[in-house]
Amino acid sequence: MQLIIPDWPGLPPNIGAFATLRGGGASQGPYDDGNGGGGLNLGSHVGDLLPTVESNRAQLDVLLPASPLWLAQVHGHHVVDAGAAVAGVEADAAIATRAGVVCAIQTADCLPVLFADMNGAVVGAAHAGWRGLQGGVLQNTVARMRAAGAGPIAAWLGAAIGPERFEVGADVLAAFADAAPAGQARQQAEACFAPIAQRPGKYLADIYQLARLALREADVQNVYGGGLCTVSDRNFYSYRRDHVTGRMASLIWLK
Template sequence: MQLIIPDWANVPQNVGALSTTRVGGTSQDPYGDGSGGGGLNLGAHVDDAPQAVASNRALLAVVLPAEPVWMTQVHGSHVVDADSAAIGVEADAAITTRPGVVCAVQTADCLPVLFADLHGRVVGAAHAGWRGLVGGVLQNTVARMRQAGAEQIVAWLGPAIGPGQFEVGADVLTAFVDAAQSMQAEPQVLVQTRDCFRPIAARPGKYLADIYELARIALRQAGVEDVYGGGLCTVADRTFYSYRRDRVTGRMASLIWLK
């Protein structure tokens, strides 16, 4: 397996975290590794062979303390407590305070965000597509972590569609601006939000959106200033699965737990 370990600072040693790529599994095309080999597709809902997904999850399990709490992600903003959540629960984020419980989100262009409390008491993971960002999934995750005892929180932005690839319509820009206004955001936040959308000259009404910066804005609004990652594009780099690029494709996972 080819894994990514978050490059964040000061996170306690009792926090384990990683993000997968498409490399090093058993799935065959179109869920392969992009180079003719087996792919590490972890999504059971994308029409890959069930035995391949099970084999890939077994490979991943070797480096985890327990089976992840896999959620049914719905592009919403609901956060669950992974300590008590059932496998398959409808949610887009999870937190835990219990050692050995693995929070996990699956992505293939949407943004995975991992969270850690610098005291090593609470961790969390969120699936943040643009709808989840507009709905406040990151702010909700931070709030739930603080309710569980987290103080200083750091975040890591995993592989997602990059700002040179994420073409959206005016409706997405309007949704973000409206959300900021509804939260009575400061004027500079509205300016920063609009600046995340670069008009495409040859395609009137279309923009290139920076999902990483939109996430950073949301995190700052939630009081999280220490944010790492955010430099890996799933569309441009074929090490990753990308729904925008390939349509029929697998899913990576970003996972975090307390040791």
């Protein structure tokens, strides 16, 4: 199994976290590792054989204190307590305050964001596509963690569609610009969109920078990760590149 271990300076020793890549499982066809080998597709909703997905998830469970809470992600901004919610709940973020409860986010171009209370009492994970970002999923996750007693919070940005590949329309730019306060904040939001010279009305969006702006708004000062492009690198699943594809997971828990 291929994993990314977040480079997260100062992470408390009672917090575990990693993100999966595409390879190392049993999935075949469009859900494979990109080279004809088995893929570690963890999404049960993408057309892969359910027994295969269950096998991949069982392989993942060996590395975890418990099976993760798998959310039904809807590109929204609802946050749940992973220790109290049931599998399949519609939400795009989760927090955990008890040891052994695993928060998990599935992605294949959207941005996974992991959160850690640097006092080691609360963790969280959020699924941040552009709709969730614009709707405040990151701010909501931070607020839920603080309500649960978190102190200083750090965030790690996982692999997502990169700023050279994320083509969007003027409606997406307008959604972020209109949601920002007038003045510098609006200018900063607009600066995350680069016009495409040969395609009027089309822009390249920087989802990483949009996330950093949202985290700054939530007063999260320590932000790590970013810069890995799921579309350009075939070690990752990418819906934008392949359309029919698997899902990776980013996970965090208290030990």
